[in-house]
Amino acid sequence: xxxxxxxxxxxxxxxxxxxxxxxxxxxxxxxxxxxxxxxxxxxxxxxxxxxxxxxxxxxxxxxxxxxxxxxxxxxxxxxxxxxxxxxxxxxxxxxxxxxxxxxxxxxxxxxxxxxxxxxxxxxxxxxxxxxxxxxxxxxxxxx
Amino acid sequence: xxxxxxxxxxxxxxxxxxxxxxxxxxxxxxxxxxxxxxxxxxxxxxxxxxxxxxxxxxxxxxxxxxxxxxxxxxxxxxxxxxxxxxxxxxxxxxxxxxxxxxxxxxxxxxxxxxxxxxxxxxxxxxxxxxxxxxxxxxxxxxxxxxxxxxxxxxxxxxxxxxxxxxxxxxxxxxxxxxxxxxxxxxxxxxxxxxxxxxxxxxxxxxxxxxxxxxxxxxxxxxxxxxxxxxxxxxxxxxxxxxxxxxxxxxxxxxxxxxxxxxxxxxxxxxxxxxxxxxxxxxxxxxxxxxxxxxxxxxxxxxxxxxxxxxxxxxxxxxxxxxxxxxxxxxxxxxxxxxxxxxxxxxxxxxxxxxxxxxxxxxxxxxxxxxxxxxxxxxxxxxxxxxxxxxxxxxxxxxxxxxxxxxxxxxxxxxxxxxxxxxxxxxxxxxxxxxxxxxxxxxxxxxxxxxxxxxxxxxxxxxxxxxxxxxxxxxxxxxxxxxxxxxxxxxxxxxxxxxxxxxxxxxxxxxxxxxxxxxxxxxxxxxxxxxxxxxxxxxxxxxxxxxxxxxxxxxxxxxxxxxxxxxxxxx
Numbered sequence: 159x160x161x162x163x164x165x166x167x168x169x170x171x172x173x174x175x176x177x178x179x180x181x182x183x184x185x186x187x188x189x190x191x192x193x194x195x196x197x198x199x200x201x202x203x204x205x206x207x208x209x210x211x212x213x214x215x216x217x218x219x220x221x222x223x224x225x226x227x228x229x230x231x232x233x234x235x236x237x238x239x240x241x242x243x244x245x246x247x248x249x250x251x252x253x254x255x256x257x258x259x260x261x262x263x264x265x266x267x268x269x270x271x272x273x274x275x276x277x278x279x280x281x282x283x284x285x286x287x288x289x290x291x292x293x294x295x296x297x298x299x300x301x
Numbered sequence: 302x303x304x305x306x307x308x309x310x311x312x313x314x315x316x317x318x319x320x321x322x323x324x325x326x327x328x329x330x331x332x333x334x335x336x337x338x339x340x341x342x343x344x345x346x347x348x349x350x351x352x353x354x355x356x357x358x359x360x361x362x363x364x365x366x367x368x369x370x371x372x373x374x375x376x377x378x379x380x381x382x383x384x385x386x387x388x389x390x391x392x393x394x395x396x397x398x399x400x401x402x403x404x405x406x407x408x409x410x411x412x413x414x415x416x417x418x419x420x421x422x423x424x425x426x427x428x429x430x431x432x433x434x435x436x437x438x439x440x441x442x443x444x445x446x447x448x449x450x451x452x453x454x455x456x457x458x459x460x461x462x463x464x465x466x467x468x469x470x471x472x473x474x475x476x477x478x479x480x481x482x483x484x485x486x487x488x489x490x491x492x493x494x495x496x497x498x499x500x501x502x503x504x505x506x507x508x509x510x511x512x513x514x515x516x517x518x519x520x521x522x523x524x525x526x527x528x529x530x531x532x533x534x535x536x537x538x539x540x541x542x543x544x545x546x547x548x549x550x551x552x553x554x555x556x557x558x559x560x561x562x563x564x565x566x567x568x569x570x571x572x573x574x575x576x577x578x579x580x581x582x583x584x585x586x587x588x589x590x591x592x593x594x595x596x597x598x599x600x601x602x603x604x605x606x607x608x609x610x611x612x613x614x615x616x617x618x619x620x621x622x623x624x625x626x627x628x629x630x631x632x633x634x635x636x637x638x639x640x641x642x643x644x645x646x647x648x649x650x651x652x653x654x655x656x657x658x659x660x661x662x663x664x665x666x667x668x669x670x671x672x673x674x675x676x677x678x679x680x681x682x683x684x685x686x687x688x689x690x691x692x693x694x695x696x697x698x699x700x701x702x703x704x705x706x707x708x709x710x711x712x713x714x715x716x717x718x719x720x721x722x723x724x725x726x727x728x729x730x731x732x733x734x735x736x737x738x739x740x741x742x743x744x745x746x747x748x749x750x751x752x753x754x755x756x757x758x759x760x761x762x763x764x765x766x767x768x769x770x771x772x773x774x775x776x777x778x779x780x781x782x783x784x785x786x787x788x789x790x791x792x793x794x795x796x797x798x799x800x801x802x803x804x805x806x807x808x809x810x811x812x813x814x815x816x817x818x819x820x821x822x823x824x825x826x827x828x829x830x831x832x833x834x835x836x837x838x839x840x841x842x843x844x845x846x847x848x849x850x851x852x853x854x855x856x857x858x859x860x861x862x863x864x865x866x867x868x869x870x871x
C-alpha cells in the first residue's frame with residue numbers, strides 16, 4: 159500500500175511500511191488504553207497516533223496530551239481515515255505530519271491537502287505549546 | 302461593546318473563504334452530505350423541515366445598530382424579510398439557499414459577525430445577563446469575561462468534536478438573569494474579600510429529556526486559573542462523555558453517572574497536568590480585551606447621587622407624569638414604563654426591554670423593517686447598542702431618562718411598544734413543527750393562541766412565565782417555566798403536558814408534571830384558568846411559584862383537569 163507523509167511544513171514524501179515500523183503506535187479511538195500506553199513511550203522515538211472518525215473528538219484530547227508528554231519529540235504523526243479539515247486540527251493539537259493512504263490522497267487531491275496547511279486555515283486563538291519543536295508559528299495573537 | 306482587532310477580523314474573513322470552499326466542494330459532490338454535515342454545522346447551517354436554516358452568533362447577546370441593520374439586509378436579500386431571535390441570544394434565518402450562505406457569512410463578517418460554532422458538538426455561543434454592565438445590582442461586568450471565553454473556545458482545536466453541544470452562561474449578579482444553573486457550565490462572577498474577581502463554577506445543568514440543575518463544582522476560582530480549569534473540565538468531558546447514545550452524551554449525564562466527587566477528582570487530575578505555559582498570557586489577553594470594550598460616555602446631566610436616589614417605583618411614577626404625555630396616552634405609557642423599563646446603574650439612565658411578543662405574533666420573530674427601526678432608535682437614543690435576551694426579547698441597555706417618551710413613541714410606530722415583558726404572554730416558544738425536523742407538535746400556534754386568550758387577564762401576574770417546547774428536547778425551556786408546556790405526539794395526535802413551578806434564576810427549580818397531557822385546543826383555556834386561579838389565591842406580593850409552593854399541586858390539578866377528574870383518579 160502506497161503512503162504519503164504530509165508534513166506540517168507542507169512537504170510531501172512517499173512513506174514505506176518500514177518507515178512506519180519505526181514509529182511507536184497509539185490508538186486514540188481507545189483513549190484510556192492510549193493514555194496509559196503514552197506513559198510507556200520511548201520519548202526518543204517517533205510516535206504515530208491513529209485518529210478516530212472525523213466526529214470523534216477524543217482523538218484530539220489524546221493527541222494534545224501525547225504532544226505535551228512528548229514535548230521534545232519532533233515526530234508525532236497521525237493516521238487514520240483523515241479529512242483535510244481534520245488534519246488542520248491535528249496539527250493544531252501537536253501533530254507534525256499526517257500519514258495518508260494513496261486512495262485518500264487521490265480523492266482529495268494534492269491541492270486539497272496542501273490547502274489545509276495554508277497559514278490562513280491555521281488561524282485560531284489558542285497558542286501552540288509545542289511551537290519550539292514544530293515549525294508552524296504560534297497561533298494566538300499577542301499584545 | 303467589543304471592537305474587533307485585525308486578528309479577529311482576519312479570522313472571520315478566513316472562515317468565510319474556508320466555508321465557501323466547503324460549500325463548493327459539497328455542490329460539486331466532492332464532499333458527501335455525511336462529510337459536509339459536521340463542517341456546515343460548525344458554521345451554523347442546519348437542514349430543517351423545509352429548508353436550510355442559518356443560525357447567526359450574537360456573542361453574549363450584544364449587537365450594534367450597524368449590525369442590526371446588516372441583519373435586516375440579510376433578512377431582505379437572502380430570507381423572507383424576517384429573522385427569529387433565540388433563547389441562546391442568537392438569530393436564525395429560516396430560508397437561506399445553500400449556495401448563498403457564503404455570501405451571507407461575508408455580509409456578517411463585514412460588520413464583525415459570524416456563525417461560527419452556533420451548532421455542532423462544540424462550545425456554543427456564550428450567553429449572559431442582557432443587562433450586563435448596566436444593571437443596578439451587578440457586582441462584576443460579565444461581558445469581558447464572556448469575550449475572553451469566546452476567544453478561548455472559538456475554533457479550539459481540541460474541543461471541536463465534543464460528545465454533544467456544550468453551553469456556557471455567565472452572570473455577575475446575585476440575581477441570575479442568565480439561567481446559569483441550566484447550562485453545562487454556569488459561571489457566577491463575584492468579588493472576594495480582597496476585591497478581586499473570582500468565579501464559582503457550576504457544572505451539569507441542562508434541559509432536554511433529562512433535565513438537571515447544575516451543581517457547584519468549584520467555588521471561587523481565581524481568574525488566572527479559570528481558563529486552565531475550564532480546559533480541564535472540557536478535556537475530561539471530551540474523553541469520557543458518552544458517545545454511544547446522543548441522548549446521554551451531555552456532561553450532566555457524565556456527572557450523574559460518575560458522581561460529583563469522582564468527576565471533581567478527575568478534573569483536578571487533568572487540571573494538575575495542564576501545561577500552564579499555554580496560559581501564561583491569559584490575563585494579559587483579558588486586559589487587552591477589556592481595552593477593546595468601548596464604553597459609552599453617559600452624560601452626567603440629570604444624574605442623581607445614589608444616596609438621594611428615590612426607589613425605582615417612585616421614579617417610574619414620576620416619569621409617568623411627563624408633560625409630553627397626553628391624558629389619553631397616560632395609561633398605556635405607564636403600563637409600558639412599569640413592564641418594559643428597568644433601573645440602570647447610572648441614575649440618569651434606564652434600560653428598555655422591547656417585547657417581541659405582541660399578542661398573536663410569533664414569539665421572537667422580527668421583520669426587517671422593525672430591525673431597521675430598532676437600529677435607528679439605538680442610534681438616536683441608545684448609544685448604538687442593543688441586547689438580545691434569552692426570553693427572545695431585545696433590550697436597549699442605556700437610554701437617558703429624558704428620552705424615554707421619544708423611545709416609547711418610536712417603538713409604537715414599529716408596533717413594538719408591547720407592555721407584556723415578564724407577564725404570562727411573554728412566552729418563550731421553539732419553532733416546533735412549523736420548522737423543526739425534530740419537533741413532535743406545534744409550538745408557535747399554541748403560543749399565539751395562549752397570548753391572545755390571556756391578554757385580558759394577565760395584568761398583575763408579574764414574573765409568571767409560560768414556555769412551550771414542541772418536543773422533548775426542551776429548546777423553549779419548558780422545565781423551568783411557571784407554566785411549562787411540552788408538545789408530544791400521541792398516536793398521531795398532538796398532546797401537551799403541563800408542568801408548574803419551574804424557575805431559572807438563582808433559585809432554579811424544575812417544574813412538576815401535573816398529569817396526563819391535554820389536547821391542543823385545551824391549552825390556552827387551561828393556561829387562562831391557571832392565571833385566574835393564581836390571581837385569586839395569591840397573598841399580597843406573592844409570585845406564582847410562591848403561591849404554587851404554598852398551596853401544593855392538588856388545587857392546581859383541579860384547575861387543569863376539573864375536580865371530578867381528579868377525584869376519579871385519586
